[in-house]
Amino acid sequence: MKKSACIETLFTELPWNERFKAAKEAGFDYIEFWSWTDKDLDEIKKLATEAGIGISGFNGDADYSLVDPTHKEKYLNFLQQSIETAKKIGAESVTIHSNALGDGGIVVNHYTELSDTVKLCSMYDMLKDVAVMAEESGITCNLEGLNITTDHVGNFLKNTEMAAEMIRLINSPKLKILYDVYHMQLNEGSICDTLTKYVDTIGHIHIADAPGRHEPGTGEINYPNVIKHLRKLGYKEKIGCELFPAEGTEKATKAIMAIF
Numbered sequence: 001m002k003k004s005a006c007i008e009t010l011f012t013e014l015p016w017n018e019r020f021k022a023a024k025e026a027g028f029d030y031i032e033f034w035s036w037t038d039k040d041l042d043e044i045k046k047l048a049t050e051a052g053i054g055i056s057g058f059n060g061d062a063d064y065s066l067v068d069p070t071h072k073e074k075y076l077n078f079l080q081q082s083i084e085t086a087k088k089i090g091a092e093s094v095t096i097h098s099n100a101l102g103d104g105g106i107v108v109n110h111y112t113e114l115s116d117t118v119k120l121c122s123m124y125d126m127l128k129d130v131a132v133m134a135e136e137s138g139i140t141c142n143l144e145g146l147n148i149t150t151d152h153v154g155n156f157l158k159n160t161e162m163a164a165e166m167i168r169l170i171n172s173p174k175l176k177i178l179y180d181v182y183h184m185q186l187n188e189g190s191i192c193d194t195l196t197k198y199v200d201t202i203g204h205i206h207i208a209d210a211p212g213r214h215e216p217g218t219g220e221i222n223y224p225n226v227i228k229h230l231r232k233l234g235y236k237e238k239i240g241c242e243l244f245p246a247e248g249t250e251k252a253t254k255a256i257m258a259i260f
Contacts, residue, residue, distance in 0.1 A: 004030035004056040006242040011249050020051040026253045030056040036085050045089040060094030066126050067119035067156045086139045093140040098157035110154030119156050134174035142178035142204045147186035158187050164198040176203025185210040192229045199233045208243035215252035216259050223259040
């Protein structure tokens with residue numbers, strides 16, 4: 001398992017251009033971030049190369065939603081741009097969601113006028129095309145469910161089962177789940193049982209403790225046992241640390257490294 005630091009939430013005490021080196025020195029193998037349209041891509045590639053750290057990925061869907069059938073052309077066009085960006089900077093994946101997210105991760109449109117059937121069929125239809133794009137490019141697309149209790153009220157994709165069943169039906173090596181332990185603890189619990197059922201569909205994992213979304217040891221999740229269980233399952237993909245330090249990045253990083 002390789003460790004990835006989200007430098008939108010970790011190392012924020014430092015200027016952006018110093019976070020890459022700091023993440024490497026702290027023991028991370030990769031960095032990841034959120035949006036790409038507001039960043040200097042050449043700088044990101046240069047900073048990662050100089051620091052000797054990989055780029056795991058970033059969000060690939062921005063203003064468009066998988067659950068909205070009228071968004072299909074716009075969604076896929078923007079995702080193609082995101083994939084080209086990933087190739088440009090050497091990132092290995094992009095993250096996708098059921099609903100467009102605004103500032104602070106607010107779900108832009110809850111689509112209450114659409115039935116769950118329409119939303120699910122729209123997602124499945126678009127994800128089949130996403131899988132083709134991912135395979136042709138070599139860039140993995142990771143589908144992430146979000147919690148609907150605290151941070152992303154109104155998000156459609158809220159459980160692992162729905163995502164996993166679609167991933168298995170489409171059956172592409174480049175279309176996977178981003179399993180966020182924090183989000184799924186809030187929505188469904190049963191972390192280790194869920195991992196056992198669906199580990200074959202998971203391409204990336206995010207960690208943060210719950211409640212609070214801080215580092216391991218600040219909430220109710222037994223992260224040493226979760227990591228031990230992932231090793232038992234043979235999980236070899238990335239563990240992304242997308243969390244907000246309770247008392248600074250240095251202390252949070254020590255807590256992160258301790259669970260491995």
